[in-house]
Amino acid sequence: MYTDYKYVQECLKRIETQLGWGDAASWHNDVFIELSERIHQETQVLLSPTTLKRIWGRINYKSAPSISTLNALAQFAGFQNWREFKTSQPEEKPSRFRKIIDEKVGVIMLSAAFMTIVFISLFSLSDPERPAIDPDRIEFTSQPITGDLPNSVVFNLDLDGIESGDVVIQQSWDETRTVRLEPGQTQATAQYYYPGYFRSKLRIDGSIIKEHDLFIKSDGWLGTLDYSPIPKYFSEAEVVRGGLRLPEDALQELMSREDPLVSAFHYVNDFGPVSGDDFVLETSIRNIYHEKWAVCQRVNLLILGSRSAIIIPFSIPGCISEIGVMMSEVYLGGKENDLSGLGIDFSESRDIRIEVTDKYIQVFAEDTLLYSGSYTQSIGRIAGFRYRFVGAGEVSKLKLMDSGGKVVLDHNFN
Template identity: 55%
Template sequence: MYQEHQYVQKCLQQIEERLDWGSSDAWHNDMFIELSGVIQQETKVLLSPVTLKRVWGRIDYKSAPSITTLNTLAQFAGYQNWRDFKAKGVVKRGFGISKKIRVNLGVIMLSASIMTLIFISFYSLKSPDNVPQPIDASKVVFESRPISKSLPNSVVFNLDLSEINADSIHIQQYWDPTKTIPLSANQRQATGQYYLPGYFRAKLIADGKIIKQHDLFIKTEGWLATLDYQPIPKYLKAEDSEEGKLGLSKTLIEELATNEKPLTSTYHLVEDFKSVSGDNFELRSTIKNTYRDKWAVCQNAAIFILGTKGAMIISFAIPGCTSELGLMMNDVYIDGKEHDLSNLGVDLSEPKEIKIHVKDKKLSIFLENRQLFTGSYREDMGRIAGVRYRFLGAGEVYSSKLSSLKEEFIIPLL
């Protein structure tokens, strides 16, 4: 336990209360990825999901967090910096409580022992008929189907919950535990709303325990473009993309220019790709940045490869902004604050071809045949389920070709 551990724990507690995502003990990988993005959007500092997992104790790491990490967490919690957070004295008040607890520890333990005996005696007198029986998940029905082929999309869940005896039953639509649908025990159907395409995992949860879960595939009909307003994106009609390439109209560029806050635009293609392995593929893309005014001076662009079991996110910016970049290879995240990602600083003011080559979980990135990066990951990506191109501001995609390295075929996406 490092010197400021108690301060850090109090800061994390305040962040959890602010997020209202439920107990961090139940957070999984996708939630730390999302938290990384939320923190970056608010503080303009990127803390990698790996760094966040270390701070939250999900990865065994003995060293204290860096001052950059502490300042960023404090800012996200509502303070000016780490010094300001400590100056508020929130932990010192806790020390007094801890001292009182230590002084009265004997009384507390005696009381706890008495309550335990009462509890055991009470339940020993109860009839065995009243003991809750385990749920037979095979008799529980939890199925889903999307209503339409477009977005936004509603999903119908078919249910049979007669085997479940619980105080709280709900559906968690995807990784975010706040996006839930409450259920009653006799309910036969429920519906959920999805605003973006993707490969999701829906969960049926009773009294905090996952009873059943299944994958849910929200596809696009060809390419879909969005302006990524929160919480609901703006969907762009087909005529908003120029023929032969993906791009935004002048009207939409003007809309970006009038927006006071940073706004991204994204091109999505989510569908079945003939069982292309996410661990053995090649994606060739020709892209260009087309907007660099106001908050888009760094010319950020990113390519997402969505798998049925994971994802890759490869980001680019002009050379002077690479400190803010990050690169995600499924279960491995590389933070530009902690690693040299300067090779991913590229000028995309003119169309450039980027090749993403993955063979046996080894990633190589090329810019017009010049290698920019190589690295490996461990967890299976599953099948490729989608591709996204995201630009801070606006950008264009001139070509996109996906190749399978196992079965040696090419899918022209654009």
């Protein structure tokens, strides 16, 4: 535990209260993405979703946050910098009685620690090693309750003969989305607010013992206003109308807001064995609201895979420091990397082409190369697509081709 740990936890509590997004233990990956965006909007410092997960303890990471990270958190919490936040906290000064007690307790604890080490050493000589867990003896299945969203999923387990106090269900490839089980528990439920392809894992004592696929489809195109934690949904009939776009009343609702709001379109389905590491995607995108807090015209195009995902971001040139590329295990933030090629104006419809060949990505607007990069960990089979606008946008076409040039999906909304 690092020196400022207690202060960091207090700062996180302030931020959670300030946001009003509910218990941070229930925050999923998209919440941390939105938090990253909010912090950057207010502090001009980009903290990646992975960094935020580490600070909130959702990813095991023992090192202390950097001072620039702490300054950004303090500013987001309403202070000038980390030093001002620390000095604002009441300092606990132990009384003379407390000091005397602490000195005596220190002697007692030192003696107790020595005796404990001796006891453990002796006990370990005779304690038999715990037998290895046989995955074939374990039942681990899941069943969605409905075909709609939001959707609750019931996990069924049979852990007969397993003695462990550390049993966790990991809901997807996102390691922060977990459900912890009590000893003897045979069922657990988890909530899913968005469609997607999730690889659920059963972890015992930190090791993956069993896993299976959980596929929540979108039933055609689905539109959302991404309120947290529960989005507002719009059916395919409501969003496919001379282009993929939100209904007029939803657009007015979004435009009347004083705070940023993300809108999104989702298409999640079974595309067969189409590799997420070898494909061509063609689409046309236009931003239809770029006033007030949406002036940067930020758009994220997500390619969802059975194992991971690819996120290609865009914004106007003046806001490229706010965006970040994700390619499976690789995350590149605009503060530390030159992403200026992805700075384009979507006031008019732009034709975007993404080519992925053996985990090497090239992004084009019309015939101009905007960005190229690579990753090493496969995203698996393609499971769907998601367009996320900070504000509102319109999609006029989406075409997917496999590595051999075969057309897998061809949606023209005009």
